[in-house]
Amino acid sequence: MLGEMWSFKGRYKILHMTWFAFFLSFVVWFNFPPFATTIGQEFGLTKPQLGTIGLCNVALTVPARVIIGMLLDKYGPRLTYSILLMYAAIPCIIFATAQSFNQLVIGRLLMGIVGAGFVIGIRMVAEWFPPKDVGTAEGIYGGWGNFGSAFSAFTMVIFAVALSFLPGAFNFGEAQTFKVLFFPAFETAILNWRVAIAGTGIIAALYGALYLVSVTDTPPGKEYKRPEKARGIEVTTKRDFWFLMAMNLPLNLILMVLAWRLQKVGFLDNTGITIAILAIVGLYLFQSWNCWEVNKDLMTGKKRYAPEDRYEFMQVAMLELTYIVNFGSELAVVTMLPAFFEGTFDSVDKAAAGIIASSYAFMNLASRPGGGIISDKLGSRKWTMVVLTGGMGIGYLLMSTVNGAWPIPLAVLLTMACSFFVQSSEGATFAMVPLVKRRITGQIAGNVGAYGNVGAVAYLTTRLLLTENSGAANGGEPVMSAVNAGFFQVLGIGGLIVAFLCIFFMKEPKGSFAEFHEGEEVFESSAEEATY
Template sequence: MSSEKFNLLSFSGKMKTLHLSWIAFFITFVVWFNAAPLLSVIADSLGLTKSQIKTLLILNVALTIPARIIIGMVTDKYGPRLTYSVLLGVCSIPCFMFAVANSFEQLALARFLIGFIGAGFVIGIRIVSEWFPAKELGTAEGIYGGWGNFGSAAAAFTLPGLAIFFGGEDGWRYAIGLTGLISLIFAFVYYFNVTDTPKGSTYFKPKKAGGLEVTSKGDFALLMFMKLPMYATLALLAWKLSPAGVSMLAEQTTQLIYAGLVLILLVDIYQTYQVNKDIFVNEVPEFERYPFKQVAVLNVLYFTTFGSELAVVSMLPLFFAETFGLGMAQAGMVASSYAFMNLMSRPGGGWLSDKFGRKNTLLILTAGLAVGYFAVGQIDGSWALPLAVVVVMACSFFVQGGEGAVFAAVPLIKRRLTGQIAGMTGAYGNVGAVFFLTVYSMVSTSVFFYVIAISAVIGFITLFFMTEPKGHMAEVNEKGEVTLISVN
């Protein structure tokens, strides 16, 4: 661990790693959300229907859930430096594919593949945890997550202007292509300017590849249970693309996807068993154990926090437009206040965790989140617009602060598995987004906000099963030597 002072203005040592990592994350989110602010222009250019536009939006998130699990495993095995560099470079290819596409089918394939870059977030969680001590980790992870996550808002603000700047009917192509070029260039910048750990530190890798390690039979059962919502969400996305949804897939194709998901689930269960089969024969030494319930609780909390953020950002402009009679451009600017809070809310949640403890901070922020969404559900046309904006921004502080607090705790569970744990927790954020947006399509807006508030109450209850990280976690290197890493 680097012992230098925490100075955001510095660009050396651990601060250099932090800054380059949040910039990498920022770029992944710019690329991931580069089509959303340009969809109306793309639709006019290529004659897309509303159904096709909805399909592109669904495809944009479809691959991200399994991608975060896969990238978590790859990060733990090969290191974040190589993984982030390869992801940025490889994912520039579907970005270029989207920029030159001339048909809906080409757009759809490219958009589906671009969803993989949404897993980039997971990589930075591991590298930041390698460089910062526990007492600074929440703040550092919050800055990484909050400033990087702002990439989606930056794309919304800049890409329409860039498309106009490039001009003509194909201006959007150059704007999209430019984001891919930036991603490709930064892949090399990242690779040649960071290291996985500070000089002299050991990078601990999982003992076995192919699945998340757990340390007891009960934890294995809980891990299997926690996998089910992710597969259910992928099945739901397949249904949305079927004739019952937007009719992109034929009924027979949809059935094949369902059968494939069942097969993948069975293979996943078998592979996870292979990684963990020793726990059914031998007891894991006490110093090497970690409670998987910690991961399960953080999964539930991220389902509500990041899941609700993705869902609310998608519908908030329309909500303001319909509730207060605003034009879409005006409503979009007002709604952007929710995303802007990321710059300080997520680091704030991490900082509070460093100062007052992970569990206490999460309890307070989750309670505030529940109250906040209940208050937002009360907003109607009788409210003054400035008051409504203040309430929404206050709610967003608890949402994004909660995200920061979740990932202040993730790296303190088991160092060598941080990528995989972050991948699973991050995937639950996408599961939450799909769930809440599905609810939104079926109920009134106020009920939608109440459902999120109820999920926050459930998250609050699960927090009582969480144990405050303290003491040390033990890791064993390839020589069998034990290292103790402080978690407070």
């Protein structure tokens, strides 16, 4: 497969166009952090307010991934991805034209929906690649697309400088002077962050239109299988229905955590927090009702699934847990690594800390595809997951021991090794997602992806609480070395617990290494060539 990948024909064209769609969605989703300091100065924001904007960026991604998974299964990935990319221009323009903290928050809340784009490509790639290659294909899609976050961090500022040379009619809001790393000639350049952020949204929208006319949901002659109802996840046993209800709870509880955070920074008053909590409870009840409607015949005894048509929801739950500890931890760690290196090593300044920390995100280019390749080649997707998740846990525990006495190169090497296990574990997770139950792959991918954001918010909130507790115990000034050690210990223990659970509860997906998807007709070689 890897040798044919650069042909840009057939399935490989779909793979390249789809990972680039994901790449653009992440460039848009992460276009705030490079300008956080500048925006904070322009609006006079406090650190808690800036932190809240960052949390808002992932807030609506949780329900959005679930909802988009439903729409994806019903309408197909081509239309769903195209509309999402076109939508990206709306929150970008809202954020770019904001004149107050509240408007910034609204813009980032709406931006969180763009972060749900990842799940769409999971099904698109799964439709075009057979099970034996799906781990590698999904790894390339996830790893190369996920690089959009690192690309945004490195290029958004330079993009803003370039746009500042446009005629005055294209420059709006207050311009900021700044210093561009590696470009001393730009030390007095104008940073037009507003045009840069709006520009990324417009580029994404244009690519959405191109994607709409350039791809198809399935290869020629292959049927796109849709669930009978896409309002909720279809389960195949009564016990699994109640398990589904339980696993939906964390998706809503994490939204309450975000509402609490918005209250702490003054965005929500007492009335607002009450309304938010009632809305979240209503969301859970609405979600539960939809799941009941989808599975009503099963629950009332009118429908029974044949053994060959059943799947175990436990396998979905296990993939949700793995994505909490791998992708959830990645999102959390990326936000604190620059400050971690700067605070741990006296010889490391802000610029160097940013470069070192970026190595974590850069590893996505190889690590996530690596996880998919290992999952395809090792012969057991379950044990691939166990080993990679366990290695991630050990890596985080080792990072909790890093202090100023460590040689910096060794600390960087450990960071990159840890990120390999984290991102390879992500690749292994989505090597299994399309193999659970094909006709509801979008909804499974949506729920698993949403749990990654649950993990991110949970880990970031944990670090916030560790910081506050340390400050309270030390006269208002937290001991960040202890906070960071505790944070990495939480990540490491979480990874080891999930690896342990995978040993006992995760099963090898049916047909993991088959030439064709389950239930498909085995065509002659010429037809196979057209289909795959």
